[in-house]
Amino acid sequence: MITVGMNYNVIPGKQREFEQKFEAVMEALKAADGHVASNLYTDVHDDSAYLIVSEWSDQDRFTEFIRSQAFKDVTAWGKAEILAGRPQHTVYKKNEVSAPSAQPRQ
Numbered sequence: 231m232i233t234v235g236m237n238y239n240v241i242p243g244k245q246r247e248f249e250q251k252f253e254a255v256m257e258a259l260k261a262a263d264g265h266v267a268s269n270l271y272t273d274v275h276d277d278s279a280y281l282i283v284s285e286w287s288d289q290d291r292f293t294e295f296i297r298s299q300a301f302k303d304v305t306a307w308g309k310a311e312i313l314a315g316r317p318q319h320t321v322y323k324k325n326e327v328s329a330p331s332a333q334p335r336q
Contacts, residue, residue: 231266232289233322236282239314245277248312252282258300259284264291278314289321 240248252270259265266285273279286292295301305317 231324232286232292233324234282234284234286234292235320235322236284237318237320238280238282238308240278240280240312241314242278244312245272248280248308251308251312259295262291262295262298264288265295289323292321 238248249270256268259268264287266287268282268284271281271283273281284292286295308317
């Protein structure tokens with residue numbers, strides 16, 4: 231499982247359009263192989279700054295999605311019409327850590 235944080239800065243006045251486009255993207259994500267869940271957040275200090283947190287089954291499924299034509303179409307539209315800058319994406323991988331076995335005290 232991986233979690234992806236996608237940070238977007240939107241042109242002031244275009245917030246509602248960005249939010250509506252996110253709703254449309256969510257429909258496409260529902261059909262994407264490996265997509266688990268996504269949520270949209272806005273910065274309480276800057277209503278033009280957004281964060282999408284997206285969970286995926288693995289890195290390969292996420293990579294396939296961001297290389298897809300559907301994703302390219304959405305991002306091309308966003309760059310031209312909505313975004314104030316280039317999005318910044320960060321991938322967080324879950325570390326699988328085994329719990330230490332309990333050893334009785336002597």
